[in-house]
Every structure is written in structure tokens, then in C-alpha cells.
Amino acid sequence: MDVVKRAVESMNGHIDVESVRDVGTKFTLSLPLTLLIATALMVRAGGERYAIPLPAVREVAMLTSGVHQRMGERSILHIGDEAIEVQPLLQILNRRCMPVEIGKPVVIVRTADDGMIGLLVDELLGRQEIVIKPLGSLKSLDRSSFGGATIDPEGRVILVLDPARLSVRTTHATD
Secondary structure, three states: HHHHHHHHHHHOOOEEEEEEEEEEEEEEEEEOOHHHHEEEEEEEEEEEEEEEEEHHHHHHEEEEOOOOOEEEEEEEEOOOOEEEEEEEEHHHHHHOOOOOOOOOOOEEEEOOOOOOEEEEEEEEEEEEEEEEEEEEOOOOOHHHHEEEEEEEOOEEEEEEEEHOOOOOOEOOOOO
16 A cells, blocks of 8 residues: 555645444545546636636536625635535635625535535636646746646636645534
């Protein structure tokens, strides 16, 4: 198992081990998105376009006053019995506070720890088949939230979000 662990870590991945006595052990291998063909949801946040791999998207909702609640500094989206924190995508990427605006789309994504976070975006641009390429040695980019990049049909470089790398704070309603 140590050989597998080293190989996974050499690819910037990680292994989670979950053991339950008298039941068994579950190994979860998480590998970064590199050189693969995937279907992505294309979004616009500010003046930039981003790709979110479709397998990471749980659902898309509109942030309306009926499902939105402020809890101190946090914005919460209520879907069924779940309360999912919503943050503007640009706030997560730029690490600076931005307002949560009612009437915009929220892309709910799964994160590495089986949690979810709602990413508030300006516009949904549709689904697209993409080829994800590694970022390589780009020095001017904080790569902590990205799994790679792709080229759109117009020739623009589009960064591909890796939701497993996003921080998450999810709560569940106690109704």
C-alpha cells in the first residue's frame, strides 16, 4: 500500500482510508484533473469564463429571496432539508469579500470531503466537451483552485475549477 500512496502523492493526489470495525475498510483515491476529456459546465464570473467538470456539479439553482438566508457573514441557500453556503466564485478565487446578489445562478458542487458549496456566478454558458490540460509551471496564477485549463472554440484559455480543492463550510438544517 505504501507504493500506491507514494504514486498517488507524486501525482498531487491523496488517499483517504475509512475503517469500520467488523464491516471493512474503504480506500478513496483522489487524483487531480489532468489530460482528460470531460464534459464541463461553462460559467462566467466577472469578465472571465471558467469550466466546472460536470461530475462535480450536483445541481444548479437560482438564488432567490425565498431560498436565501443571511447568517451573520454567511449566505445560505436552502434546498430541501439542506443548508448550503453560497459564495461568489470571484470571492473564492480572489480571496476578497464580494456581495451575494439575489437573482444570479448558483452552481452547487461537491467537494473532496463529501461536502457541498454553492458557487454564485454571473451567467451559465452551457455544457461543453473539453480537453483538460495541466497548468504546468504558470507562476503568476494561484493554482490552488484549478485542476487545469482548456481552450474554448474561440481560442481563449479557460481555467478548469477543481471543486475538490475548494474550502467548504456546509451545514444541515435541523427542522
